[in-house]
Amino acid sequence: xxxxxxxxxxxxxxxxxxxxxxxxxxxxxxxxxxxxxxxxxxxxxxxxxxxxxxxxxxxxxxxxxxxxxxxxxxxxxxxxxxxxxxxxxxxxxxxxxxxxxxxxxxxxxxxxxxxxxxxxxxxxxxxxxxxxxxxxxxxxxxxxxxxxxxxxxxxxxxxxxxxxxxxxxxxxxxxxxxxxxxxxxxxxxxxxxxxxxxxxxxxxxxxxxxxxxxxxxxxxxxxxxxxxxxxxxxxxxxxxxxxxxxxxxxxxxxxxxxxxxxxxxxxxxxxxxxxxxxxxxxxxxxxxxxxxxxxxxxxxxxxxxxxxxxxxxxxxxxxxxxxxxxxxxxxxxxxxxxxxxxxxxxxxxxxxxxxxxxxxxxxxxxxxxxxxxxxxxxxxxxxxxxxxxxxxxxxxxxxxxxxxxxxxxxxxxxxxxxxxxxxxxxxxxxxxxxxxxxxxxxxxxxxxxxxxxxxxxxxxxxxxxxxxxxxxxxxxxxxxxxxxxxxxxxxxxxxxxxxxxxxxxxxxxxxxxxxxxxxxxxxxxxxxxxxxxxxxxxxxxxxxxxxxxxxxxxxxxxxxxxxxxxxxxxxxxxxxxxxxxxxxxxxxxxxxxxxxxxxxxxxxxxxxxxxxxxxxxxxxxxxxxxxxxxxxxxxxxxxxxxxxxxxxxxxxxxxxxxxxxxxxxxxxxxxxxxxxxxxxxxxxxxxxxxxxxxxxxxxxxxxxxxxxxxxxxxxxxxxxxxxxxxxxxxxxxxxxxxxxxxxxxxxxxxxxxxxxxxxxxxxxxxxxxxxxxxxxxxxxxxxxxxxxxxxxxxxxxxxxxxxxxxxxxxxxxxxxxxxxxxxxxxxxxxxxxxxxxxxxxxxxxxxxxxxxxxxxxxxxxxx
Amino acid sequence: xxxxxxxxxxxxxxxxxxxxxxxxxxxxxxxxxxxxxxxxxxxxxxxxxxxxxxxxxxxxxxxxxxxxxxxxxxxxxxxxxxxxxxxxxxxxxxxxxxxxxxxxxxxxxxxx
Numbered sequence: 014x015x016x017x018x019x020x021x022x023x024x025x026x027x028x029x030x031x032x033x034x035x036x037x038x039x040x041x042x043x044x045x046x047x048x049x050x051x052x053x054x055x056x057x058x059x060x061x062x063x064x065x066x067x068x069x070x071x072x073x074x075x076x077x078x079x080x081x082x083x084x085x086x087x088x089x090x091x092x093x094x095x096x097x098x099x100x101x102x103x104x105x106x107x108x109x110x111x112x113x114x115x116x117x118x119x120x121x122x123x124x125x126x127x128x129x130x131x132x133x134x135x136x137x138x139x140x141x142x143x144x145x146x147x148x149x150x151x152x153x154x155x156x157x158x159x160x161x162x163x164x165x166x167x168x169x170x171x172x173x174x175x176x177x178x179x180x181x182x183x184x185x186x187x188x189x190x191x192x193x194x195x196x197x198x199x200x201x202x203x204x205x206x207x208x209x210x211x212x213x214x215x216x217x218x219x220x221x222x223x224x225x226x227x228x229x230x231x232x233x234x235x236x237x238x239x240x241x242x243x244x245x246x247x248x249x250x251x252x253x254x255x256x257x258x259x260x261x262x263x264x265x266x267x268x269x270x271x272x273x274x275x276x277x278x279x280x281x282x283x284x285x286x287x288x289x290x291x292x293x294x295x296x297x298x299x300x301x302x303x304x305x306x307x308x309x310x311x312x313x314x315x316x317x318x319x320x321x322x323x324x325x326x327x328x329x330x331x332x333x334x335x336x337x338x339x340x341x342x343x344x345x346x347x348x349x350x351x352x353x354x355x356x357x358x359x360x361x362x363x364x365x366x367x368x369x370x371x372x373x374x375x376x377x378x379x380x381x382x383x384x385x386x387x388x389x390x391x392x393x394x395x396x397x398x399x400x401x402x403x404x405x406x407x408x409x410x411x412x413x414x415x416x417x418x419x420x421x422x423x424x425x426x427x428x429x430x431x432x433x434x435x436x437x438x439x440x441x442x443x444x445x446x447x448x449x450x451x452x453x454x455x456x457x458x459x460x461x462x463x464x465x466x467x468x469x470x471x472x473x474x475x476x477x478x479x480x481x482x483x484x485x486x487x488x489x490x491x492x493x494x495x496x497x498x499x500x501x502x503x504x505x506x507x508x509x510x511x512x513x514x515x516x517x518x519x520x521x522x523x524x525x526x527x528x529x530x531x532x533x534x535x536x537x538x539x540x541x542x543x544x545x546x547x548x549x550x551x552x553x554x555x556x557x558x559x560x561x562x563x564x565x566x567x568x569x570x571x572x573x574x575x576x577x578x579x580x581x582x583x584x585x586x587x588x589x590x591x592x593x594x595x596x597x598x599x600x601x602x603x604x605x606x607x608x609x610x611x612x613x614x615x616x617x618x619x620x621x622x623x624x625x626x627x628x629x630x631x632x633x634x635x636x637x638x639x640x641x642x643x644x645x646x647x648x649x650x651x652x653x654x655x656x657x658x659x660x661x662x663x664x665x666x667x668x669x670x671x672x673x674x675x676x677x678x679x680x681x682x683x684x685x686x687x688x689x690x691x692x693x694x695x696x697x698x699x700x701x702x703x704x705x706x707x708x709x710x711x712x713x714x715x716x717x718x719x720x721x722x723x724x725x726x727x728x729x730x731x732x733x734x735x736x737x738x739x740x741x742x743x744x745x746x747x748x749x750x751x752x753x754x755x756x757x758x759x760x761x762x763x764x765x766x767x768x769x770x771x772x773x774x775x776x777x778x779x780x781x782x783x784x785x786x787x788x789x790x791x792x793x794x795x796x797x798x799x800x801x802x803x804x805x806x807x808x809x810x811x812x813x814x815x816x817x818x819x820x821x822x823x824x825x826x827x828x829x830x831x832x833x834x835x836x837x838x839x840x841x842x843x844x845x846x847x848x849x850x851x852x853x854x855x856x857x858x859x860x861x862x863x864x865x866x867x868x869x870x871x872x873x874x875x876x
Numbered sequence: 877x878x879x880x881x882x883x884x885x886x887x888x889x890x891x892x893x894x895x896x897x898x899x900x901x902x903x904x905x906x907x908x909x910x911x912x913x914x915x916x917x918x919x920x921x922x923x924x925x926x927x928x929x930x931x932x933x934x935x936x937x938x939x940x941x942x943x944x945x946x947x948x949x950x951x952x953x954x955x956x957x958x959x960x961x962x963x964x965x966x967x968x969x970x971x972x973x974x975x976x977x978x979x980x981x982x983x984x985x986x987x988x
Contacts, residue, residue, distance in 0.1 A: 547886075548886070548887060548889075548890065549887045550885060550887040550959075551887075551933070552918075552932075590908060592908035592909075592910065592933065593908070595910075595933070596886070596933050598927075599920070599927070599929060599933075601922075602920045602921075602922040602927060603920060605922060606920060606921070606922070787921070800921070
């Protein structure tokens with residue numbers, strides 16, 4: 014090993030020449046492991062040569078390589094960790110001059126040497142602050158000098174330290190891993206990753222190896238044999254790829270550079286670094302290979318990243334395993350395992366296991382993951398589609414840990430099996446100056462960002478988190494997020510168009526209802542609309558008008574706002590600054606208010622916009638004139654928020670008004686019931702329906718009242734069946750609609766019905782809402798906009814509508830919205846077909862305030 | 877050398893940047909800012925809550941240019957940032973004594 018060194022300068026020259034030869038050798042064979050061995054050998058020669066030359070051999074000091082150098086894994090430009098191990102403190106004091114000279118000579122030779130001097134006794138001390146030192150001794154190797162201190166360290170001191178502190182070292186190691194992952198956003202999918210420190214990098218592999226070694230030592234009280242630490246072939250292949258890549262980066266930059274920049278990716282792929290194929294590879298293919306290997310390495314430390322299981326309640330402690338009903342999976346110690354390897358996995362069981370991951374954050378064991386991977390070919394033959402798949406995906410998407418479940422599904426190939434359209438963005442690198450992650454990881458992060466809003470810590474985040482509760486079909490937003498960037502796989506043209514096309518195929522298979530399908534497709538199509546609007550003047554009414562027209566409904570605006578929030582935040586950790594978030598929020602509320610205040614102004618006229626008319630006419634080709642009369646003068650919001658089939662149904666109802674003075678339709682949506690009334694307008698009509706629904710125990714969640722130029726009203730009420738009357742008794746449908754019809758046609762006294770429900774008015778409230786009434790005369794040229802914010806409760810809408818009618822005001826448009834106990838009702842009012850004067854507004858405000866107060870006595874509010 | 881600080885509407889940033897690049901400006905610093913001058917804020921309500929916007933979103937550009945280029949830069953900003961409405965922003969010009977390139981200690985005009 015040792016060769017005579019005549020001078021430090023000649024040793025340095027020799028070392029540099031050897032390093033140049035190593036570079037040539039690596040360029041020729043691309044063998045990373047051989048490169049590490051060769052550089053280790055070069056450094057060994059230099060270090061031991063200088064040690065002898067400067068007189069080290071005569072001292073009772075052992076020259077010990079630690080860390081990567083100790084493992085014989087020295088990358089071409091890595092630092093070297095060297096320990097001068099002295100027999101005792103006196104030797105250490107006497108050797109100071111020698112050690113200084115050796116250290117200086119190493120630096121003069123071009124080596125970046127991190128040297129440390131310890132007595133054997135000092136190695137026995139363990140420090141939490143410097144646990145890395147004890148850890149580095151796991152990879153010790155005697156280079157030269159006196160073997161006696163090393164023998165003492167090896168045989169006595171180190172085994173005692175490790176046996177005593179292994180658990181603490183493992184805990185600290187786990188913490189440093191956790192911190193490192195947090196520093197890199199917890200993902201392997203960086204566009205320009207660090208092959209050493211990033212998740213999935215070589216540091217992960219070493220962490221896994223140290224943990225295995227420490228566990229073996231604790232279990233067997235002996236040093237692990239080299240075979241004990243041999244990784245499985247898949248990990249071994251991944252480590253070889255990473256090793257070759259890191260060697261390439263070092264030799265390319267002639268320094269300790271571990272960043273796989275875009276330029277480096279181009280060069281590495283051109284040279285097929287780490288690949289067996291040779292020749293030139295496509296950069297996208299090469300990077301996918303990188304991510305595949307990084308994923309393999311990262312999975313080897315995944316169990317270490319898990320938080321300790323939460324304390325279990327006493328009644329659960331005896332049952333260590335809980336079977337996931339109807340599946341071959343069990344939940345044991347917070348992990349999902351396979352109960353019996355002989356049991357088969359069907360699609361339902363698999364989706365159930367991932368739903369458990371999404372809802373509880375429980376990870377699958379390696380055995381469970383392998384079983385699912387093995388079952389994929391069979392599962393693929395019995396692939397579920399339609400409502401079954403929709404329900405399974407919905408449950409996963411709505412789970413708080415949905416992103417974690419989706420990542421696992423993606424890793425195992427399950428996501429691509431269920432949604433093949435996702436395959437195109439697997440580990441896809443899109444090079445721009447702002448995205449930090451691959452497209453698939455960006456997608457998962459958007460979903461994670463939405464769920465993370467529930468734990469918002471900052472004020473500006475809480476504003477957005479409030480929107481979560483206002484969205485009644487969150488699963489549609491999450492599905493849109495899952496699909497919003499799938500079009501990026503085409504790498505040409507507008508990716509949103511391609512994403513919409515791919516989303517259409519997915520939605521076809523999921524058999525979504527037409528209305529739901531429309532919402533998802535619109536979200537995918539418009540997912541950049543708010544970002545684009547943010548680049549304009551967000552206080553300009555034209556910006557708001559354009560955005561409002563594009564988005565069409567307040568619900569879609571809320572969804573789009575959250576989608577934009579999640580999308581921008583997933584670009585990189587710094588992308589959504591508080592400044593940008595504030596602008597997004599201002600744009601959202603300004604557009605939302607613009608939508609509510611301009612309904613009366615923006616009315617449909619076939620002569621101006623015949624396109625919608627043509628679309629609906631296609632369904633009723635022989636009734637064009639009738640349709641035109643029906644639609645003329647209806648607010649644009651009605652036209653934009655109804656499907657052509659719904660408009661046709663309303664047209665049919667309006668055409669029957671000659672036979673009956675009012676037409677009603679009642680249908681069940683996924684969570685609520687929808688009642689549509691079409692009738693000739695009359696005073697108190699809106700108030701009577703609201704009162705009847707309330708008297709029948711229905712909780713009105715949303716309502717809209719529109720009228721066309723011919724005075725035909727189209728009122729719709731979305732209500733929750735609080736007592737399950739209709740839900741449990743389908744036969745009640747007929748009786749229910751008859752009661753509403755009786756109220757509409759004044760055959761029944763609505764006040765009489767209401768009196769029977771008075772007792773419910775004293776129900777306690779959970780959140781106190783102050784009544785606030787405001788008027789706006791600028792939003793509409795024909796009417797006054799009145800907004801009432803109040804505590805929701807039975808009879809509220811009836812009360813408000815009654816006061817309005819009693820004071821002689823007409824409701825041109827009503828937009829009713831309820832969230833929990835907060836009611837936000839907007840009315841467009843006229844009196845004698847003109848906006849309200851100040852006196853009338855004052856009376857209206859006073860009487861409304863008094864009437865709302867009587868609904869909730871002070872005693873109820875105090876409770 | 878002169879330092880030009882321009883506070884402009886965020887919606888005009890892309891146009892201003894393009895105009896500056898077109899006249900040969902190679903470097904600039906852009907900061908997200910909030911503030912107001914004569915253009916006062918306003919109040920919006922959402923679901924019964926009041927949101928006061930008293931500090932409006934702005935973008936601040938900072939450039940240091942040669943004396944002879946300063947007027948050209950100012951004109952480029954004026955032309956592209958102006959919408960004619962209140963709130964278009966302001967430009968501030970000040971003298972710079974020295975510029976130093978950190979990488980190689982170059983000084984003066986050549987460091988720009």
